[in-house]
Amino acid sequence: MSKLIFYGIMVYFLYKLIFNVVVPVSNGVNTMRQNMEQAKAAEANRQAAANAKFNQNAPHTQKADGPPVEAEYIEFEEVKKK
Numbered sequence: 001m002s003k004l005i006f007y008g009i010m011v012y013f014l015y016k017l018i019f020n021v022v023v024p025v026s027n028g029v030n031t032m033r034q035n036m037e038q039a040k041a042a043e044a045n046r047q048a049a050a051n052a053k054f055n056q057n058a059p060h061t062q063k064a065d066g067p068p069v070e071a072e073y074i075e076f077e078e079v080k081k082k
Helices: 002-057
Strands: none
């Protein structure tokens, strides 16, 4: 009879532990995961908008396909110390 009461009390505390601690923690973890995904998506959208705005404002330069311009070459002489 005492074993039955003991097992009943253990089942009751195990039930309370699972539904008062484990389930709320897992719900909190899922909520935090969703919040992080939303924040990441919002940041990606802001970054894409900023990139699009930057690309609109940036002037488009085209390179001339002509021969390369030859720069003047300066020859330096080595200076010797006395």
